[in-house]
Amino acid sequence: MTRYKWLVPALYIIFLMLPIYWLLNMSFKTTNEILGSFTLFPAEFTLDNYRKIFTDSTWYMGYVNSLTYVVINTVISVTVALPAAYAFSRYRFVGDKHLFFWLLTNRMAPPAVFALPFFQLYSAVGLFDTHIAVALAHCLFNIPLAVWILEGFMSGVPKELDETAYVDGYPFWRFFIKIFLPTIAAGIGVAAFFCFMFSWVELLLAKTLTSVEAKPIAATMTRTASTSGYELGLLAAAGTLTIIPGAFVIYFVRNYIAKGFALGRV
Amino acid sequence: MALELRNVVKREGANTHIYETNLTLAEDGFNILLGTTLSGKTTLLQIMAGLELPSSGEIWFDGQNVTGEAVQKRNVSMVYQQFINYPHFTVFENIASPLRVAGEASDKIRSRVMQIADLLKLTPMLERNPSELSGGQQQRTALARALVKDADLVLLDEPLANLDFKLREELRDELPKLFAGRRCTVVYATTEPVEALLLGGHTATLHEGRVTQFGPTSEIYRNPKDLVSASVFSDPPINTATVTKRGDRFHLDEAISWAAPETQTGLADGSYRIGIRPHHIVPAGAGEGGAKLTGQVMITELSGSESVVHFQLGNHTWVSQSHGIHGHDVGEVAEFEMAVDHAFVFSEGGEVVAG
Numbered sequence: 001m002t003r004y005k006w007l008v009p010a011l012y013i014i015f016l017m018l019p020i021y022w023l024l025n026m027s028f029k030t031t032n033e034i035l036g037s038f039t040l041f042p043a044e045f046t047l048d049n050y051r052k053i054f055t056d057s058t059w060y061m062g063y064v065n066s067l068t069y070v071v072i073n074t075v076i077s078v079t080v081a082l083p084a085a086y087a088f089s090r091y092r093f094v095g096d097k098h099l100f101f102w103l104l105t106n107r108m109a110p111p112a113v114f115a116l117p118f119f120q121l122y123s124a125v126g127l128f129d130t131h132i133a134v135a136l137a138h139c140l141f142n143i144p145l146a147v148w149i150l151e152g153f154m155s156g157v158p159k160e161l162d163e164t165a166y167v168d169g170y171p172f173w174r175f176f177i178k179i180f181l182p183t184i185a186a187g188i189g190v191a192a193f194f195c196f197m198f199s200w201v202e203l204l205l206a207k208t209l210t211s212v213e214a215k216p217i218a219a220t221m222t223r224t225a226s227t228s229g230y231e232l233g234l235l236a237a238a239g240t241l242t243i244i245p246g247a248f249v250i251y252f253v254r255n256y257i258a259k260g261f262a263l264g265r266v
Numbered sequence: 267m268a269l270e271l272r273n274v275v276k277r278e279g280a281n282t283h284i285y286e287t288n289l290t291l292a293e294d295g296f297n298i299l300l301g302t303t304l305s306g307k308t309t310l311l312q313i314m315a316g317l318e319l320p321s322s323g324e325i326w327f328d329g330q331n332v333t334g335e336a337v338q339k340r341n342v343s344m345v346y347q348q349f350i351n352y353p354h355f356t357v358f359e360n361i362a363s364p365l366r367v368a369g370e371a372s373d374k375i376r377s378r379v380m381q382i383a384d385l386l387k388l389t390p391m392l393e394r395n396p397s398e399l400s401g402g403q404q405q406r407t408a409l410a411r412a413l414v415k416d417a418d419l420v421l422l423d424e425p426l427a428n429l430d431f432k433l434r435e436e437l438r439d440e441l442p443k444l445f446a447g448r449r450c451t452v453v454y455a456t457t458e459p460v461e462a463l464l465l466g467g468h469t470a471t472l473h474e475g476r477v478t479q480f481g482p483t484s485e486i487y488r489n490p491k492d493l494v495s496a497s498v499f500s501d502p503p504i505n506t507a508t509v510t511k512r513g514d515r516f517h518l519d520e521a522i523s524w525a526a527p528e529t530q531t532g533l534a535d536g537s538y539r540i541g542i543r544p545h546h547i548v549p550a551g552a553g554e555g556g557a558k559l560t561g562q563v564m565i566t567e568l569s570g571s572e573s574v575v576h577f578q579l580g581n582h583t584w585v586s587q588s589h590g591i592h593g594h595d596v597g598e599v600a601e602f603e604m605a606v607d608h609a610f611v612f613s614e615g616g617e618v619v620a621g
Contacts, residue, residue, distance in 0.1 A: 160348060163315075163344065163346075164346070164350045165352075167317070167343055168343070168411065169338050169367040169368060174367070183352070183354065
């Protein structure tokens with residue numbers, strides 16, 4: 001029995017990796033090969049798909065648009081969540097616990113619920129098809145999440161640290177920026193990572209609120225057919241590139257990610 | 267440079283954390299706040315520091331009303347039971363931080379920090395981060411930060427409680443030396459009566475949010491004002507019982523009675539509470555005589571030079587503390603003698619009537 005104990009994890013990993021492998025595999029094939037035959041390796045290895053994405057502005061602008069609103073959203077969410085989380089972590093005020101819970105309930109509604117009101121509102125104020133529109137819409141989900149994560153990390157810091165700083169003579173903001181923020185740097189990283197991820201993978205609002213100027217990559221990708229017919233190789237290459245930013249960001253917070261999933265409460 | 271609390275009360279919701287307190291701290295030596303956990307020591311310290319506002323009452327410092335003045339404006343420093351340091355600053359920057367905020371020149375900061383680090387034996391660790399230090403060194407860093415500016419008021423909230431025994435003794439010996447020659451009021455909160463006695467100075471006994479007594483430490487120890495103050499300032503706990511005085515004898519029960527010592531003969535007949543410290547009860551023959559007690563041994567703790575024996579006396583559990591090894595088996599009926607002239611006599615309400 002013990003000779004085969006590697007078998008189950010190995011199968012599991014193969015099972016998990018297979019779709020990603022297949023995506024990668026397809027991205028190096030021509031569309032004809034994908035449609036014409038079943039091959040485990042690209043018979044005709046080609047980088048044309050990637051070349052097309054990096055040269056054609058309708059493709060690469062999708063990435064630029066997505067990254068733009070994701071970064072704007074992450075910056076806004078974390079910046080706004082920091083003082084809010086500090087208040088929840090350090091002060092008692094009327095209704096604090098209810099308000100804190102209510103924040104989380106914002107995450108419980110499906111984004112589709114908000115698509116229509118956002119669409120109408122942003123069209124009315126002229127924000128439709130801008131990066132900021134998507135960034136703001138995603139704040140609805142990301143700010144509560146960031147507040148919860150940051151509050152968890154902040155509550156792990158004893159309030160005596162704050163008091164010591166005040167006693168030493170630090171005014172509040174100087175303490176907050178110079179001492180408190182570096183102390184919870186890991187928490188800020190994790191909160192930013194989660195905001196980044198949710199905003200990066202969210203499709204419905206991003207698609208609804210944009211048309212041309214701020215069109216996200218996911219919207220470009222779901223356009224399966226074009227004038228030249230099916231371009232499966234191209235789509236696979238685009239998909240592969242979409243995984244990269246997430247993998248890149250996760251590397252920096254890999255040691256804290258479990259704590260982040262527990263909303264900072266470990 | 268005296269700190270004065272005038273009619274200070276601290277309430278939170280329906281709970282009263284500090285009942286009306288009037289206290290004028292001594293300017294020299296240590297002011298010790300002695301009380302159990304939750305007796306209000308930390309709240310009182312935070313009010314003194316200006317971190318908490320009293321619900322009513324005033325805080326005066328050096329003849330000025332400083333109630334409501336921001337803690338940053340007051341020249342105080344504080345050390346906590348937990349080792350609080352800025353985790354991403356080096357030890358040097360930790361110690362330097364109060365001076366940096368105050369905008370001192372950097373060569374002056376350097377010389378000040380070096381001087382304090384030397385005093386607290388931190389010189390070899392100056393470039394490390396606090397997390398790389400032992401608990402003792404972390405607390406030394408916190409102390410150094412409290413000492414580096416010439417604070418008028420230094421608040422120490424059980425600073426030695428989280429240290430292991432050896433380090434605690436070592437640092438406790440050093441503390442009074444660190445403050446010698448400084449002009450500042452030092453307040454030191456502790457749960458341990460022994461610590462209060464070792465540090466000397468003045469002591470305030472705290473019990474459930476009330477300062478029950480304040481004065482020179484040895485004075486408070488020798489002449490407690492009431493039963494509560496006496497119990498707060500006794501470790502192991504003070505032995506108490508209700509006794510009846512008839513004629514010139516005290517009767518604890520049918521079997522145990524003793525002649526009232528000279529200072530207590532004048533008391534009217536009636537019911538009293540007595541309090542007697544454990545070291546005034548020793549195994550029969552080990553002391554200088556006194557009233558004989560017989561009790562069933564419950565626990566014996568031997569510390570090498572000392573024996574602490576808990577025994578059942580009627581429906582009270584009493585404690586005897588004596589020098590040397592006096593081993594008793596659990597359940598054994600042992601004889602003790604009580605130095606009755608050291609007993610405090612309190613009225614039924616707990617006020618001292620003779621000591």
